[in-house]
Amino acid sequence: MSAPPVQLHVYDHHVMMENGKLQLTISKSGGHVTGIKAYGIDNLVEVRNKENNRGYWDVVWSETGSPGTTGTFELINGSNFNVIVENEEQVEISFTRPWDVSLQGKLAPLNLDKRYIMLRNSSGFYSYAIYEHLEEWPGFNLPQTRIVFKLRKDKFQYMVVADNRQRHMPLPDDRLPKRCKELATPEAVLLVKPVEPEFKGEVDDKYQYSCENKDLQVHGWICKDPAVGFWQITPSYEFRSGGPLKQQLSSHVGPITLAMFLSAHYAGEDIVLKLKQGEPWKKVFGPVFIYLNSLLDDNHDTLWLWQDAKEQMLVEVQSWPYDFPASEDFPKHNQRGSVSGRLQVCDRYVSDENISANCAYVGLAPQGEPGSWQIECKDYQFWTKTDANGYFSINDIRAGDYNVYAWVPGFIGDYRNDSVITISEGCDIDLGDLVFEPPRDGPTLWEIGVPDRSAAEFYVPDPDPKYINTLYINHPDKFRQYGLWERYAELYPEEDLVYTIGVSDYSKDWFFAHVTRKVDDNAYKPTTWQIKFNLDNVDQSGTYKLRLALATANVSELQVWVNDPKADPPLYTTGVIGHDNTISRHGIHGLYRLYSVDVGGARLVAGDNTIFLTQALSSSPLQGIMYDYIRLEGPPSSNSNTKIY
Incomplete structure (x- = not known):
């Protein structure tokens, strides 16, 4: 019937x-x-x-x-x-x-x-x-x-x-x-x-x-x-x-x-x-x-x-794109185009050969700067993930002019192709091999976290028992519990976080959010985290590179000092960044931001060194940043056998 x-x-x-x-x-x-x-x-x-x-x-x-x-x-x-x-x-x-x-x-x-x-x-x-x-x-x-x-x-x-x-x-x-x-x-x-x-x-x-x-x-x-x-x-x-x-x-x-x-x-x-x-x-x-x-x-x-x-x-x-909407403004399958290709990563400090971009995100979005897709809102975007060998195919793309964008888990930075891709009705474009060269100046001396645009790998505390959502008890998304920002001051009541390379474990010792410290009912103060590391030798004339990948920021200013926390001005400041509201909205990331800081070799010493990271704005408990990943690179000429403790 x-x-x-x-x-x-x-x-x-x-x-x-x-x-x-x-x-x-x-x-x-x-x-x-x-x-x-x-x-x-x-x-x-x-x-x-x-x-x-x-x-x-x-x-x-x-x-x-x-x-x-x-x-x-x-x-x-x-x-x-x-x-x-x-x-x-x-x-x-x-x-x-x-x-x-x-x-x-x-x-x-x-x-x-x-x-x-x-x-x-x-x-x-x-x-x-x-x-x-x-x-x-x-x-x-x-x-x-x-x-x-x-x-x-x-x-x-x-x-x-x-x-x-x-x-x-x-x-x-x-x-x-x-x-x-x-x-x-x-x-x-x-x-x-x-x-x-x-x-x-x-x-x-x-x-x-x-x-x-x-x-x-x-x-x-x-x-x-x-x-x-x-x-x-x-x-x-x-x-x-x-x-x-x-x-x-x-x-x-x-x-x-x-x-x-x-x-x-x-x-x-x-x-x-x-x-x-x-x-x-x-x-x-x-x-x-x-x-x-x-x-x-x-x-x-x-x-x-x-x-x-x-x-x-x-x-x-x-069934997408549907064939039944009557509006001419909704193009059907035969009015759209497709692209395919392969994405590889070139990082000579990781491999002498190009690396297949496994499970990378590849997309077509309106023309812009690398990473601009994450704030693009006027037009359309089309995304897929690569296979284990870096191959990808994106189908049913609306006609128009695009850039190809990508980011690769395990590597910092954003890829964008230099040429504009024009999609026309029925086209099938083979982009061939695309090569992403992530930001890199020298060998990795040490790193904290995983470059995946999320702070989920860091230490997420249990919530205050009086602020519970029972769904997220013993849940992989425990970061969605309310009020976790308040736990920082409880875990570090007197002194701020200190992380020692080679000793500390970022899954246990790196708090997931760099937040303010509550000093009384209506007052908060900035917090300064320390990263301690040991160099057995230093190239005094070389330039080291500190990579700071942020998973989110909310009305924050990240300041960086090396070995001298009282220097004025700091070695580097981001200025005021972010209105992501990720901390208050129980997220684990907002907009991705990458900062690269030149550290002159003369600032470092053979032996014990300390990097100081200050989140300097403190009018609210909901201000702060989440780190995605931090890396210190040696100078380009550094011997890859440099020992770090």
Whole structure:
């Protein structure tokens, strides 16, 4: 028996699509999802909320020149309804919100077209939107845009973000003032009188459930009675800002599930989309797929819904780019191109031969400086990972001009090819062998950590027992616990961290975050870490190189001294860097930064030496940096047999 056809019903105030598996109801005036009926539940979205606060698109925008990452919240109200496709196999509808100069200062200067698609025999629906800024319009900033679904709190209480990140969740009521205590940031609360006593004493914070773009393909919620899953599937992150490592919010207490497209989280103002007057721009966000499922029979546990959602995610990934969106702004498979090649690493202090770039990240992103992809937000990016021999292939790339970028675990720095790669419809470009020469002046005398753009290998303490999220007890992501920055002063109550090369172990003796020290309730002071090492001989006329790879920075200034901590000025300072907010948002990395410091041989001595690293800004407990990796190189002429103790 064939599946029922897709039907569209247009009423005075609402539009309804149905296909025999679900009904989707959307407000006709605004284009907001007001109802989702499926698998015995009359409405999956929160019926207690107003109709424009259940399932919606929004933007946060600000005037040109506005600093920071916040702005005016605008619910995208589609004032014009149009039927784009209507047949038995597919319905696609559009809600547009045009802009003109009479709206200046009131609405973001964008033409917005948000769309919903339902297919025959599909257990879900798709949504995407086209944003357009015309050349003659005023400039503005766009820090954030997303899709939000607020589900029924009486139904959806089990959240899944990953195989090892899922749990029964507190209720939104538990975050009300009488039931919780606000912590260092408004997003983090201590549950003191929750509706369900099992949550008493736990911390709830939406940032504890952040995910990197590369891993944020499916997440959502499970209702256990009846057993129904609500899943947000993103088959491609080509339209998301910041590349594969950019962290986004996913699902959190509400119950809420998000499809984040632009955000400044874990990056700061550097990644805010800023359009100038006279700068035309158009971008398609999505489509994303809202997938609904239910148990096939009583023999399955409700967690089968998560396994099924992951399988559906793979189906969506294999179907990308979709062939059904009607907008000409979304190119289909045959309108895109592909590239392939091989990436190798040339580091003669590691190997006399080129090294295959195993599991390297290789991507095409708009033209820019090396590493610029991590703050790129206006256009599209396309990434893959190399195989063990460094070979890679990137398919379904939108037409345009790009640079090839890469970074290789185990090596510092960023690769960017010198030539521009032009992708045209149907092209298949073989880039041949690409060779990355990571920053290197001389042999490694010593190193701390692993160059992988994360601080995860360093010592992450257990949380204060009064600030626990039970999900992250004995969890590989223990860095997601709240308040770990406070543990530094407890572990080093009198003196700051001292690390001795050849004796200390970075997994036990190098605190994961170089933070401030609390001296009383409202005062903090800078901290200075020491790296002690022994040289059996020194080239007094040579130049040594200190490589400082940072995994994140937040309103910090890293100062470097060698053997004389009282010298004025210091040998090196980064100046004020970073607004990543990684420490407060329980991440283990934000933006990657690499600094190279020349150390004249005359500053060193044969015997014991000390490098002093000071994080000099100290007005907040949430300031600090995380190191990715530190290395001291000898002069280029150094004998590789130099002994380091």
